[in-house]
Amino acid sequence: AQKVTQAQTEISVVEKEDVTLDCVYETRDTTYYLFWYKQPPSGELVFLIRRNSFDEQNEISGRYSWNFQKSTSSFNFTITASQVVDSAVYFCALRRGAGNNRKLIWGLGTSLAVNP
Amino acid sequence: KAGVTQTPRYLIKTRGQQVTLSCSPISGHRSVSWYQQTPGQGLQFLFEYFSETQRNKGNFPGRFSGRQFSNSRSEMNVSTLELGDSALYLCASSLEARNTEAFFGQGTRLTVV
Numbered sequence: 600a601q602k603v604t605q606a607q608t609e610i611s612v613v614e615k616e617d618v619t620l621d622c623v624y625e626t627r628d629t630t631y632y633l634f635w636y637k638q639p640p641s642g643e644l645v646f647l648i649r650r651n652s653f654d655e656q657n658e659i660s661g662r663y664s665w666n667f668q669k670s671t672s673s674f675n676f677t678i679t680a681s682q683v684v685d686s687a688v689y690f691c692a693l694r695r696g697a698g699n700n701r702k703l704i705w706g707l708g709t710s711l712a713v714n715p
Numbered sequence: 716k717a718g719v720t721q722t723p724r725y726l727i728k729t730r731g732q733q734v735t736l737s738c739s740p741i742s743g744h745r746s747v748s749w750y751q752q753t754p755g756q757g758l759q760f761l762f763e764y765f766s767e768t769q770r771n772k773g774n775f776p777g778r779f780s781g782r783q784f785s786n787s788r789s790e791m792n793v794s795t796l797e798l799g800d801s802a803l804y805l806c807a808s809s810l811e812a813r814n815t816e817a818f819f820g821q822g823t824r825l826t827v828v
Contacts (some may be wrong), residue, residue, distance in 0.1 A: 634816060642803055644819035651814060690758065700771055701748055701809060703817065705758040 600624045603693050604704035612681055613714050619711045620676045622691030628652075628678045630696030633667065634703070647689075649704045650674065652696060681713045717723075719808050719820035733794040740787050740808030746770075748791040749781060750818060752803040764789050765811070772816045776824045781784065793825075801827045 602625040612618045624633065635647040639703045648658060650667050658665045662679045678685055692703040720739040722739040730778050740747050746772075749761040751777035781791040787808075793800055803824050807817035 630813070634802060636819075641821060642805075642807060642824070643821040644807075646816045646818060649816045650812075692758075699765070701746055701763045701817065702756075702760045702771055702773070703748075703750075703807075704760075707757045 600629075600673075601693055601695070602703045603691050603704055605689075605691055605708040605709050607709045608707070609710045609712070609713045610648045615680050616685060616713075617679050617680050618711065619679060620678075620689050620691075620711070621677065624672050624674065624691070624707060626672075626694045626695075627695060628695050628697065632694045632696055634692040634694070635665065635674075635676050637693065638690060638708070640687075643647050644690070649674075652678045655678065678711075681711075685714055686711055686713045719806055719818055721804075721806050721820035722816060723823060725824045725826075727828060728796050730796055730798060730827055732743065732791060734796060734825060735790055735792045736804055736806075736825075737764050738739050738789045738791075738806030738808075740789070740806075741818055743807035744810055744818075745787050746808075746809045746811060747783055747787065748807045749789070749791050750805045750807065751775075752805060752822070753801075758805070761791065784786045798827050801825060 604623045628699045631652045633650045650694040664677045666675045688708045690708045743757040746761040746827045769781045783789045803822045805822045806820045809817040
C-alpha cells in the first residue's frame, strides 16, 4: 500500500527563520513520483515540485529547497528566510510511476504560519 | 494560458438533493481528476477521466459520478446529498505523459445543510 506521512500538523515561525517540512512516504513501487503543493487560504493547490524516484538530486528554487532521500523514504522541504507570504498549508503527495494511474496519495498537510 | 476553472465556487444544498460541479481543464490537457478535501479525511481521490473515459476510481459510493466531454471539460455529480458530503471539491488537469504534474483549480466549496 502507498502512504504519505506529514508528522508536523502545524508549524509557527517568525519571519526570516528557516523552516523544514517533513514528508515520509511508503511504496513498494520502484518507479514513482513525489510532489509538493502549497494551498493558500484561497483553496487552490499550487504545484511546487515534482521528483521522480530515479532522481535523488536535491533541488533549490530561490528560497525553496527539497531533499529527497530514498534510503529513508523522505522528501523534505525547506524554506529559507521565511516570509509572511509563505503562510499556507503544504502537502506532500505520491503517485505511482507505472501505468496510467494519475491518482495522487496525499499527506494530511502541514499548516505553516509565518509571523511578522 | 488560462488555468483550471471550476464552477461554481460555492454551493449550498439541502440533504437529499443532487449537485453537479464543472471543471474546465487547461487547454491541451486531456486528463482530469477530481478530489474531495475535508478536515477529517484530507484529500481523497474520487476519479480520473481521460478522453471521455473513466480511467481510475477511488473508494466512494456510487452516488458520486462523473463524466468528461469531447472538449475535455468534466463534470461530477453527487446524488442524494448527505451532510458528510460537505467538502471542497478540487479538479486537476494534466498532460498525458507520466512525468508531469497536475494543476488544480480553486475548487468548489459544497455545503450540505
